[in-house]
Amino acid sequence: MAFPNIITDLINYFERLPGVGSKTAQRLVFYMLNFPDRELEEFGSLVGALKKRTQLCSTCKNISEEETCKICSDxxxxxxxxxxxxxxxxxxxxxxxxxxxxxxxxxxxxxxxxxxxxxxxxxxxxxxxxxxxxxxxxxxxxxxxxxxxxxxxxxxxxxxxxxxxxxxxxxxxxxxxxxxxxxxxxxxxxxxxxxxxxxxxxxxxxxxx
Ligand SMILES: [Zn+2]
Missing domain, CATH: 3.40.1360.10 (Dna Topoisomerase Vi A Subunit; Chain: A, domain 2)
Incomplete structure (x- = not known):
């Protein structure tokens, strides 16, 4: 069946995640239609900021919010x-x-x-x-x-x-x-x-x- 475009686009993104097949992707996206607007907006902005708010630790190359990660600073x-x-x-x-x-x-x-x-x-x-x-x-x-x-x-x-x-x-x-x-x-x-x-x-x- 044909979904609205935005739903198809979102399903395509979820399908790219490891371990998520097309059925699961559909279920997730339709489930998210039940979220309050505020939570959907937060989810979207967190995804958008994911790489902006993380970097590789300059010492150990682990994912970190700071230039030096918590483990290397300890x-x-x-x-x-x-x-x-x-x-x-x-x-x-x-x-x-x-x-x-x-x-x-x-x-x-x-x-x-x-x-x-x-x-x-x-x-x-x-x-x-x-x-x-x-x-x-x-x-x-x-x-x-x-x-x-x-x-x-x-x-x-x-x-x-x-x-x-x-x-x-x-x-x-x-x-x-x-x-x-x-x-x-x-x-x-x-x-x-x-x-x-x-x-x-x-x-x-x-x-x-
Ligand atoms: Zn580190």
Whole structure:
């Protein structure tokens, strides 16, 4: 059946969201016709402002309202332990564990089949961060930086982890100063961190090598 244009247009947008099929999209849009005008306007203006009111944290590249995100600004956390993850949603999942280090969000994985190379994810900024940290710990013989590779266990996650390991070694960081670990087995193969339950995540973190 033919819907009014505005309804068709909205349905098309909802259909583009992950996990929303055309039936669900129709249901959502018709459901929204029951919202009071004020709420619909607020919803619309929030969607419009979504990218204007967020940015990538200048340090860890997580989504943030400020130039530096809350995690990077938190002085009680260990800023010399960097958990490298694929997406901001991984941070949300890992924040449910008792992890007290910081993060680096790659915003993707190296995937040649989809034409995503090392320059398309936030790797250069990770190296820059390490350079700064290594400079900081230089005069403290007991301190080191730990990079925990927590990309998921699928093929792209594994190859990206390998790439990062090689990259850090190629850059010539001393192995005792920049220590690289990989989040332990315990994450389902090919399963995203985002979907793993809290216990699985905590165990995987504890068993990093
Ligand atoms: Zn940050």
């Amino acid at each position: 002085t009680s956390r260990n800023h010399r332990q960097i958990l490298v993850v694929t997406s901001p949603l991984d941070v949300v999942a890992l924040e449910r564990t008792d992890y007290k280090g910081v993060y680096h969000v790659l915003h993707g994985l190296i995937d040649p089949l989809s034409y995503i190379g090392p320059d398309d994810i936030y790797l250069a900024s990770l190296v820059e961060r390490l350079e700064k940290l290594v400079f900081e710990v230089k005069n403290d013989p007991d301190s080191f930086v730990e990079v925990v590779l927590a990309t998921n266990a699928g093929m792209e996650g594994e190859s990206t982890a390998h790439y990062i390991r090689d990259l850090i070694r190629e850059k010539g960081f001393d192995e005792s100063v920049v220590r690289i670990t990989r989040i332990g087995r315990g994450l389902p193969v090919g399963g995203d961190i985002e979907y793993a339950d809290d216990n699985t995540l905590s165990r995987a973190l504890d068993s990093r090598r």
